[in-house]
Amino acid sequence: MDVLLVDDSAAMQLALRRHFSAYPDLSVRAMADARKALTEARIRAFDLMLVDYHMPGMDGICFIRKVREIPHYAQVPIVMITSDVTDEIKQAALEAGATDFLAKRTRGVELTVRLRNFIRLASAVRRLEDRATWLAGEVERALRHTREREAEIIFRLALAVEYRDNDTGGHTLRVARYSQIMAAEMGLDPEFCRQLYLAAPLHDVGKVAVPDGILLKKGRLDENEFAVIRDHTVIGKRILGDSSGALIRLAAEIAEAHHEKWDGSGYPNGWAGEAIPLSARIVAVADVFDALTSERPYKEAMRFEEARERIRELAGSHFDPACVEAFLRRWDDIRAVTAAERGSDLYAMAHGTEPWERVPELLRELAEEPPPKAASRS
């Protein structure tokens, strides 16, 4: 335990040091200059302070007030050494943060007992603070663990959905990354960008309820079959809706609205403009761009520059123009995401983006053992 003793009286310093010497684990720093002692207090983390009231340059009350401003000393016991001080001064010392008083004339057994009690108090405060620090670390660790598990479960669920009509698992990652890049470019809150990145993969979760005969059909779909496909938005909202978690609620709004169009001609609700949640407006651009540039059994992959121009043309009709502008401004980064995936290096694409660093093994398995190719409609 470290004790700081601030007193310009050599006799008082000597008397206190003599008593403290009975405690072998105690380290006492005795100083006569309050200003230098304040500097010392900022450098070292003392567990107990004894401070004289009458000192040249700075009185004890002023010293205590300044020490209490240092975060470490919020709870550390500070004892003011007094001689002939009024109750008003004592009151001011208490308000400045003094824990107790010690009269200069205290001697013998009484001084021994008082100092022992101060040491015990300081020791208890330190144990409590150590415990609080440890607990805060544990809470932080548990929270991080929970958030990682939540994100991983979402991603694995998205992969399960995607596995039904896609052969690599790459669509999920790409849509998430495109969305995150656009959101960041639009200057949105970093926490929103992170949540969008994690929630976007569930945009098509409602497809789990679409029968294989329709979802995997290679020929043209009739109007009834399209209606069933369109229902994946409503079903997605139903699967994810009413969650108490913000991340799942965000995923629900994306699942419901990612096929809405800026001009109101989309589905399922025909929402237009800013009535469509911003998250869904962003994911809509990412989802369509990825669908255009992906090879499917019934179509070739569109060239990237051609798909970029297609997205540009659809600004103001299908897409929110602000989202398209963000997409175009970050074209190099969008293209880099695609390039990483094109090199089959899904690990490189996911690497460094928590918490999916654990998922690439699964992605590799999916890439190595693709399911039978089948038609896909977003």
Ligand SMILES: [Fe+2]
């Ligand atoms: Fe969809």
